[in-house]
Amino acid sequence: MEEYILALDQGTTSCRALLFNKKGQIVSSCQKEFTQYFPQPGWVEHDALEIWDVQSGMASEALAGKGVRPAQIKAIGITNQRETVVVWDRHTGKPLHPAIVWQDKRTADFCEELKKLGYERLIRERTGLVVDAYFSGTKVKWILDQVPGARERARQGDLLLGTIDTWLVWNMTSGALHITDVTNASRTLLFNIHTLDWDRELLALFDIPESMLPQVRESSECYGSTTEAFLKEGIPIAGIAGDQQAALFGQMCTSAGMVKNTYGTGCFMLMNIGKEPIVSQNNLLTSVGWKIKGETTYVLEGSIFIAGAVVQWLRDGLKIIADSAEVEALAASVPGTDGVYLIPAFAGLGAPHWNQRARGAAFGLTRGTTDAHLARAALESIAYQTMDILKAMEADSGIPIREVRVDGGATVNNLLMQFQAEVLNTETVRPVVVETTVMGAAFLAGLAVGYWKGLEDIQSIWQTDKRFVPTAERTSIEAGIRGWYRAIRALEAWSADTAH
Secondary structure, eight states: OOOEEEEEEEOSSEEEEEEEOTTSOEEEEEEEEOOOBOSSTTOOEEOHHHHHHHHHHHHHHHHHHTTOOGGGEEEEEEEEOSSOEEEEETTTOOBSSOEEOTTOOTTHHHHHHHHHTTOHHHHHHHHSOOSOTTSHHHHHHHHHHHSTTHHHHHHTTOEEEEEHHHHHHHHHTTTSOOEEEHHHHTTSSSEETTTTEEOHHHHHHHTOOGGGSOEEEOSEEEEEEOOTTSSSTTOEEEEEEEHHHHHHHHTTOOSTTOEEEEESSSEEEEEEEETSOOOOSSSOEEEEEEEETTEEEEEEEEEESOSHHHHHHHHHTSOSOSSGGGHHHHHHTSSSOTTOEEEOOBTBBOTTTOBTTOOOEEESOOTTOOHHHHHHHHHHHHHHHHHHHHHHHHHHHOOOOOEEEEESGGGGOHHHHHHHHHHHTSEEEEESOOOHHHHHHHHHHHHHTTSSOSHHHHHTTOOEEEEEOOOSOOHHHHHHHHHHHHHHHHHHHHHHHHTO
16 A cells, blocks of 8 residues: 655645655645735735635545545645744634734834834844744734733633644644744744744743743654544644745755745745854845754745735736736747836835835836736846845855756746846756645655655655756846846835835
């Protein structure tokens, strides 16, 4: 009876479940979108109960679709949208408030207050993160402040908090396990990446009782087993990693200096920096990459909030394409953007700018601008934002980056991938299996239970599909880069003015 690894990929807009075999091949895959809520400008929420319902449903479908029985699942790995956070009642399992999503900006003013009070340096030194509404800690504080009676219930030990991995595991085990892994913990603003524990001084700063917090575990170990609430009693849950760290592992970027970029709703570039954390001098984030068998690997990360989502905006907002897959042909129908730059700062500007007040903008529009020029400018914006981060990583690490391994939905777009190689002036490498985020979760779970014997086993699975090599002609590329920076300066001037 063949055994499989079940990997759950709880993303920002959909829940997926995939079955992997020993060769790292996807045997079965199910995906379903869930509801996005935007109660106010800049606010983004999810229904945590809906996420649990959809995610458990996808797992059942993935097995049923191939006639696989729960007994054939050797282990379960989980990867998740990272900074999205839920607060729930430990007795009833009911969320106190909708989950506040990583894209949500409602705590931006509180973050500005923390900076004014001089906490920025302390927070960066302890957590490796910048003070930004992106991370979970300020979201939890907001829920405790705004929901009547919440803070009192939290102090009495009646409330739990968790990122989505924690929420899923708690439900999969009928409340027996309240855990997270080091990668998700390192994105909360509450976790000390040097001691690898919750930081009591930061918990006091955010006024979050320690009793609410999950236990922090390694990224690859047997945490416990499922109950009848999820598929069947007794399936080991053995791997957890936040989506970007899972993708880095899935790309087998296991040596210092290796880099991957994931093109999803946002864009996330991670660099393996080895066993010691480097605090960035260039506004990048330092996080835990993973912890396996007692050994911790650290990463530098640059986050772009809007990448694939800019294509969704062309589809749903402007309605210039009916399907996201149409964007490549539309963009390729013109030789360039005709001087148009689109900066998709719909949720602020991420690394290395970290401008929470920035909003989306287009520059260089003329009467001759068409939907094709806008589509091309949208794709190019993804590559330019990636370039900003790569330059910052090289400066922080002192390592020239020779290749970037890419994954995620937008990597099927050859026009974007070639332009990415040109702008970075670096080889862009697409693997055969671009589902590296969920693959990373499968690898971590499989390692813990001996499904794969070790890294060598897994490295033999990873294969290159295509290398995109930059061409020698740099004049037009350099001119485009200069135009991008000009557009960024214009946007920053506009957003600085709105702050007053």
